[in-house]
Amino acid sequence: MAEILARTVEATRRYGAVTALDRVSLDIRAGELVGLLGPNGAGKSTLVNLFAGLRRPTSGTVELLGGSPQDPVRRRGIGVTPQETGLPPALRVGECVDFVAAHFPEAVSREALLERFGLGDLVRRQIGGLSGGQKRRLAVALAFVGNPRLVFLDEPTTGLDVEARHALWDAIRDFHAGGGTVVLTSHYLEEIEALAERVVVIGEGRVLTDDTMDAVRGLVGVRRVTLTGPGLPDLPGVLGVEHEGSRTHLLTADADALVRELVLAGVPFSGLEIRPTSLEEAFLTITTREPQTA
């Protein structure tokens, strides 16, 4: 098994009466690309902040690169893009990168970094004059300046247009392909779907699910069988029926059996499509079901 780069053991974080994280135990291993998914206020940012040493747990322990997340030496091995960043408006883009790079023994080259994040043309531009999307890209790029082993990206592509988002995904994939470890949170399910190999679903401060992307998608076990066909009879194993124009969607746990039934019933149909549940459907099912007692 790969080395554990970050770990929480029974970590709880309270803010006054609010329990933002409730006894969370999680290992992040070298080479993983982990997506943290959960509704607003679930505790995702709190978890990232504990890992990155920006907050301490109320109880339980947090380890980063084999030591304390408060240890500056460990922190030099990671990169972080918080959900909100305030960059100094008077600094030029290149100066800002140089300033952050000065904190790391093995910083990447400024040119290579800005190129990778599509900011090459903006090196002399003052940060105050950047668009919102450009500022966000710079904030994400800064997580990679120190040549980290592990990056934490909290909602990295919020506010970016589709093209910029995809470019950023490529940069994250490149980093991962080169052996880098990534933990990211996102509200865009398609982003988690496009990037993450492992999905940790968090709800009300607890880990509800921690599994591979495929397993999370398959968790619900429901398939959607779509076809065009007039007057479908009642068929066994159909959990739900939806109509959309001339198309009918049949939800079932056993698509193979349903198709056999359709054929045996001699129903004329066309345009048969079978689709696994989307991450969105799985996510809604996981986060709205009764919490399991620990």
Ligand SMILES: Nc1ncnc2c1ncn2[C@@H]1O[C@H](COP(=O)(O)OP(=O)(O)OP(=O)(O)O)[C@@H](O)[C@H]1O
């Ligand atoms: N500094 C703070 N003071 C008080 N309460 C806080 C603080 N930070 C977070 N909380 C509360 O802790 C809970 C978890 O918040 P957190 O920001 O970790 O959730 P999140 O999953 O990142 O949400 P979002 O998707 O909206 O960013 C929320 O109820 C939030 O209001």
